[in-house]
Each structure stands twice: as structure tokens, then as C-alpha cells.
Amino acid sequence: xxxxxxxxxxxxxxxxxxxxxxxxxxxxxxxxxxxxxxxxxxxxxxxxxxxxxxxxxxxxxxxxxxxxxxxxxxxxxxxxxxxxxxxxxxxxxxxxxxxxxxxxxxxxxxxxxxxxxxxxxxxxxxxxxxxxxxxxxxxxxxxxxxxxxxxxxxxxxxxxxxxxxxxxxxxxxxxxxxxxxxxxxxxxxxxxxxxxxxxxxxxxxxxxxxxxxxxxxxxxxxxxxxxxxxxxxxxxxxxxxxxxxxxxxxxxxxxxxxxxxxxxxxxxxxxxxxxxxxxxxxxxxxxxxxxxxxxxxxxxxxxxxxxxxxxxxxxxxxxxxxx
Numbered sequence: 001x002x003x004x005x006x007x008x009x010x011x012x013x014x015x016x017x018x019x020x021x022x023x024x025x026x027x028x029x030x031x032x033x034x035x036x037x038x039x040x041x042x043x044x045x046x047x048x049x050x051x052x053x054x055x056x057x058x059x060x061x062x063x064x065x066x067x068x069x070x071x072x073x074x075x076x077x078x079x080x081x082x083x084x085x086x087x088x089x090x091x092x093x094x095x096x097x098x099x100x101x102x103x104x105x106x107x108x109x110x111x112x113x114x115x116x117x118x119x120x121x122x123x124x125x126x127x128x129x130x131x132x133x134x135x136x137x138x139x140x141x142x143x144x145x146x147x148x149x150x151x152x153x154x155x156x157x158x159x160x161x162x163x164x165x166x167x168x169x170x171x172x173x174x175x176x177x178x179x180x181x182x183x184x185x186x187x188x189x190x191x192x193x194x195x196x197x198x199x200x201x202x203x204x205x206x207x208x209x210x211x212x213x214x215x216x217x218x219x220x221x222x223x224x225x226x227x228x229x230x231x232x233x234x235x236x237x238x239x240x241x242x243x244x245x246x247x248x249x250x251x252x253x254x255x256x257x258x259x260x261x262x263x264x265x266x267x268x269x270x271x272x273x274x275x276x277x278x279x280x281x282x283x284x285x286x287x288x289x290x291x292x293x294x295x296x297x298x299x300x301x302x303x304x305x306x307x308x309x310x311x312x313x314x315x316x317x318x319x320x321x322x323x
Contacts, residue, residue, distance in 0.1 A: 005040040006070035017056040079279035090282045094123040098143035105135040106246045111290045141264035146273035163292035164321045167262035171241035193221040193239035206266045231320045
């Protein structure tokens, strides 16, 4: 059994059993991958993949167990490399972040700017996606940290570190009737067409829950994953925007009026998700504390070593900052 063979079966499953696409991603030949998979199956005496002719059709039950273990072996191998690199040069390496547009555009820039100044030889990679895609990237080892508000709880192999609380505001053009309302209520907001986040993005679930609790059906005319897109259509007069407060830029958005809506909706919590068993480099700890000051090395290590049932209790006494 070779490490290369384990990598091949792992990558083939990640590429939906497409051996050709796997070969391209690994810069090798399709026949070579097929041959190594066959040799591994012959050695183990079982089929990892079911076939129709030359095509792989599905992962067998025994094969799935082997693929899962192969993933663990590959992650352990990567950790060994990281340990060696840590001891050879703790200021060199890479850090991959998976996050949403709102975090990438509004929360992360000052953190990344300061981090790059201290660690110019650490390569930063940022991937954007839906919260579920973001969590999957970290769960499957494609990224180090997942930074978002929704969906992380769905993945039991992720350690969740609460970072900060935030709420929403309404965005309207100047002279909009809501700018003259002294006591803003959900009933008043529900009278207008709304533009907000796609369900599953940036605390959208709390927004929907607030309307449902009042037996109101919001008239959502447009949804988007990107706060800047929401602003564009507010400017066109399509409706009232509901966005994260952090997504307001006083200068760039000076043509719009931001109305505080924190009394209308429950606050949301942005979290960082880290796959259990991740080897933490020194600069990774530094990044976490720059993003959320209470996440010092001791707190992070305690969370990474705690079981899923005890993890949340570590943060019960921490007052999360509000942004």
C-alpha cells in the first residue's frame, strides 16, 4: 500500500469518480491513476469502486470506509509536514480561509492587512462560497478556517469558535417614508418590498424568524449573497435593503440612509470553524486573535481538545464584542 494510492482514491471521490478530471488536477495520467487503484484493490482483496465497463459508478460500502481512512491518513501526513515546517521556519507557510462576501469585504481587510505586515512570507488564500460550501471546504481539508454565521453547526468534525455578535440595519434612499418613522417596527417594515440575503447567508434565518414570530409575511422581492448587490438594487428603488450593519460604508453609501434595526432582530454570531485534528501553526493562532481578541492560544487549544459536548461551555463566560 502506497501513500500515492490513498491520495488517488481520495481525490477520485472528491472529483465525483471522474478519473480524467482527477488526473488533470494531480498533473498525472488517467491510466496511471486507474492502474494504481486496481493494484490497491488487488492488494486489499476488495473493490473500492464499482464499475460499468471502464467507468467508476459508485463507491462500495467497504470502499467508503477505506476512503474515509485514507482522508485521515492524508491529513495526518500534511500535519507531519506542517510540524517539520513549523520547526524549520515558523514565519513561512500558507493559510487558507473560506468565507462569505460580507466577511471578506468588510470584516477581514484590516485583519489581513496587519497579518501580512507581520508575516509577509505566509501565503494567504481566500475562497468564497455559501456557508455550507465554506464548512465543507474546511471539513474536507481544502481550507484551514471557515468564517461565517450560518451552517457550521451542521458539521460535527468542526470546532466552532464564536468571534463577535452583529445585527442589521435597513437601507433606504433619502426621502424614503421610513426615514420619517420615529418608532420603527416590523409591521412598518413589512409594508414595503424588501431586498436581503439569500436564505442561509449572513444571519438570514434570524431575520425570517423575527417576521414569523409577529405572524408577518415579508414581501421579499430580491435576494443576493452580496451586500453590495443589495445596495445596488436599493439605489434603483426596488425595495428596502436589510443588510449586516458592518456592510455599511459611511463614505461609499452616503447616498443611502441606514436605519438601525437591532431592536427588530435577534443578534447573530460570526464563528470560525476549524477541523478537529488540524495542526496549528504559530501564525494561525496569531490570525485568530487578530480577528477576535478573546481567542488567545489557551482558549483555542482548549476548544480543539474538548469534546463536542463541552466545546460550547468554554465560551459561556466570554462577552463577545459587538460590531
